[in-house]
Amino acid sequence: MHLTMPVLDLPVLDSVDQKTQAFLVSLNALIPWVVTNGVNLLAAILILLIGLWLSGKAGRIVSTVLARTPQFDAMLRGFFASLARYAVLTLTVLAVLAQFGIQTASLVAVIGAAGLAIGLALQGTLSSLAAGVMLLIFRPFKIGDKVQVGGATGTVRDLSLFWTELISDDQIQIIIPNNSVWGQALRNMSVHPTPAHAGELRFRIPETSDLEGVAEVVGRIVAADSRILPGPTVLFDRSGDARALDVVVGFSTAEDIVPAVKSDLIRAIHAVELPAATPQGRVPVA
Numbered sequence: 001m002h003l004t005m006p007v008l009d010l011p012v013l014d015s016v017d018q019k020t021q022a023f024l025v026s027l028n029a030l031i032p033w034v035v036t037n038g039v040n041l042l043a044a045i046l047i048l049l050i051g052l053w054l055s056g057k058a059g060r061i062v063s064t065v066l067a068r069t070p071q072f073d074a075m076l077r078g079f080f081a082s083l084a085r086y087a088v089l090t091l092t093v094l095a096v097l098a099q100f101g102i103q104t105a106s107l108v109a110v111i112g113a114a115g116l117a118i119g120l121a122l123q124g125t126l127s128s129l130a131a132g133v134m135l136l137i138f139r140p141f142k143i144g145d146k147v148q149v150g151g152a153t154g155t156v157r158d159l160s161l162f163w164t165e166l167i168s169d170d171q172i173q174i175i176i177p178n179n180s181v182w183g184q185a186l187r188n189m190s191v192h193p194t195p196a197h198a199g200e201l202r203f204r205i206p207e208t209s210d211l212e213g214v215a216e217v218v219g220r221i222v223a224a225d226s227r228i229l230p231g232p233t234v235l236f237d238r239s240g241d242a243r244a245l246d247v248v249v250g251f252s253t254a255e256d257i258v259p260a261v262k263s264d265l266i267r268a269i270h271a272v273e274l275p276a277a278t279p280q281g282r283v284p285v286a
Helices: 010-067 074-099 104-121 123-138 178-182 211-223 258-270
Strands: 146-149 152-159 163-167 173-177 186-188 197-206 233-237 244-253
Touching (some): 123 152, 146 163, 152 173, 163 178, 173 178
């Protein structure tokens, strides 16, 4: 048996050798690029994580420092805390882009063009943002004030850059865009509180009644009503009927609810037995 060995053509071997050498050259050139960009990628991720942590830390530090200053209310503390946080985030983004060799000058131009397009599309939102900045600067109201904006009335709970949050008297949340707050008449009922509303209740008792006991019972009924401001009075007066005395209850309320309070006092007094020197039964309330 005779074995025939294949004979390789020398030009083919040269071509394979050249391709192998070209691949090794390309691989040698690729490894430094992978290493360099891998290091840049790891550095960018590290910078991003540190920037996110620092942004939250900066916001909390600013809020804590301003909380120790009585001149700054809660609205301004939140505004400056957010400003510090976004400033750190902006620097973080620029540092991350610098790791990949991106020129910030060209980036600013692109952002400017995109900002113009976005601004035209979001005119209403940006007007609320501008109004929010004006409200934070001039502060026509503060958190806790009772205000009326248009047809909405409530207590200010929060003011952000885009909207104002009110809580109505029946605990309903009201969200108003800041451009609506800034662009119309606003009534702040906490700056100059309205004067107290005075009320008076009169009813008759027999002349023989225990006046001290009547004054004590009526005084307890009036004091138990939380709508009545401190300092009510229980006095006695005499009218044309010589056999009866008038009990005069003077009180005041913070809001215009005198008729409702007066009606409730009549019911409460009518439901009790007023002290009498002689058995008179239930005292009629006029």
